[in-house]
Each structure stands twice: as structure tokens, then as C-alpha cells.
Amino acid sequence: MKKLLFITATILLLSSFKTENTIGIPSGEKLVFAGSYNMSGLMTQLAQVTLSTDRVSTAKNSYLHLNCELETFAKWDKFFKIRDLYESYVDPITLKPSLYKRSIDEGGWTKKEKYIFKGNSVTSTSKTKNSPETITTFTIGGATQDVVSIMYKLRTMDLSKMKIGQSQAFIIVFDEKQVPVTVKLLGNETVSAGNLGAKNCYKLSIGAKTEVLKGKDKNLIYLTADAKKIPVLMKFSIPVGTGQLALTSATGI
């Protein structure tokens, strides 16, 4: 009887540490975004971005496959066709990456990149069109994520406990370099979320020590203010201009 009580109490105690505002990333989720770019003050829709998840199993392990695809809309393909594929194979619980792959084709210019994560070491293989393949190995921190897994890692943060103006730091690896990234909670805002309707969202500012992102609090991500934290809107400011990704469809959530 005592053992049973002890086990029950332990289970209840451990359950109480599970944050009420966070759930794991489900397999089979598919989020579709319309990507727009600001051309002379007017937002013009250029491409579709799809974030999806599924399971990949080997003989020994099961991984969560995080998939990010970018495709220009059909009307733009004749002028400048983009087919980008970013993938990350991660631990389903911790979202720690084991393999990251990037394959981009933008107007005929191609680049393939692969990072194999072995403990605190990354072996990177990179091949750009008309250039030879390069292989490098570099050391990373234990909590370093790639650009795909970081988007999902953000969704596991318990934002309900963060104060407005509070930041959290991350390190990502991109283009064979470690880049510090900070995520700051700016507040809440109601945002139109495609087939989900209007949703109350956390408004987060993404800062990074990189030339890719410009401006202060100009790179924003809006996550639904619930346990799932679905990204519904992303606004970006890059050297060539500004744009946004707006959620049009969310399934498997």
C-alpha cells in the first residue's frame, strides 16, 4: 500500500512539473503559408511555404522529420522559379538535431548542404553550383539548433511565464557558422490565422548577430497563445527588403 501511494504521489508530482502551456510537436502537422514581398510599398504574393512534420524510423531510433519547403507560385515560375527544401531530423522529445539538409534551387542557382550532428561536433558537406564540394568539421554547443528545428523549439517555450520585454537566447548553426539568436516577447496581439480564424497570439521579436536580418524588432513571429503555439504570421526585414509569411491552412494540429 505504501509503495502504491509513493508511486502515485511521484507520478502526480512529476505531472505537476509538466508546463500547462506547452505540448510536444505532433507528427503529421502541416502548416501552409503565403509568402509576400514588399515591392514599392505593396505586398505581392510570391511563394508558398509549407512546414510539415512526420516520423522517420531506422532500425534503432525514431526521428521527427521537420520539413520546410518554399515554392514560387505558378505565375512566377516562368520568371524566377524557386524550389527550396530545408529538412531537420530531430529527437521527437528534445528536438535535438541529428541531421540537417538544405537543397535550394533559385532561378537555376543551386546549393546543397548537409550537417551531421555527432555530439558537440558537426560535419558539414556543402556543394554550390559550379563549385567543388567542401567538407568541414566544427564544434558546437550542446544546445545548438539548426534553422528548421529552432522554429519548432520556439514552440516548446513556456511563454506564459515570460514577461513583456524578456528575452531568451539560442544558438543556431547556419552557413557553417554558429549564430546567436534572441527571442523577445513583445506582447499579445490578435492576428488572422487562415482557416483557424482570428487568434490571440504571442508577438515575438527575433534578433540575431547576422547580416541576414535587419532592424530592431522588425523580424517578428506570432504564435497562437495556447498550448500548440502555431506560428500564424512572420514578418521579416532583410537587406533586400521586407515581407511576410501568413498562415493560410493548418492541418494535423
Add this chain to the structure above:
Amino acid sequence: MRRTFLILAVIFTILSVVFSVLPFDTFALAPIGLSLVFIFIAFRKSSAKQRKITKILFVIAYICAIFVLGKTFLIEDKVAIDNQFEQQKKDAKQEAKKELEDLENDLK
């Protein structure tokens, strides 16, 4: 002065037609807006007998605006079915599975 604005109105109206046909969506509203401005100025500087051209240009710019707004709000943007990309995704996933298995063997 009238001639200058008339020439500008013609140029931007031609650009409006070109941009409306191309898939620039709301970006085409920029030359359309400018053409309407120059058409209006040229119209004001024209006598009653000289206004025929500006009226024609106005109709063309107006049709372009309606066409662009119609395309933007009524036609849904879609990605083309790209079998090559679909196959690439399948191949990448199969390749990744092998790479993960190799990684697991290395970490033994």
C-alpha cells in the same frame, strides 16, 4: 507643359498594361497610379477639343486597375504540380534514412 505630361501619361499607361499582364499583382498598381496622376494633369491642361487622348488613356488605365485588383482578390495563387520536386523530396528522405543509420553505426 501639356505635351510633357501627355507623354508621361502615355509612357506610364503603356507600363501599366505591361505590368498588368505580367504576374506582378499589386506591384502593377504603382505605374497605374502614376499614369492616372499624369493623365489627370494632362486632362486639366488640355482644352475641351484636346481631351480625347487623355480620355482614352484614362479608360485603359482604369481597365488595368480593375484587371489587377480582380486578379489579386479573385484568383487564388497556387503552386504548380512539380513532379520533379516531389521526387526530389522522396529521394532526400530515403537518403536521409541511410545517413541516419550510418550515423547510428558510427556512434556505436
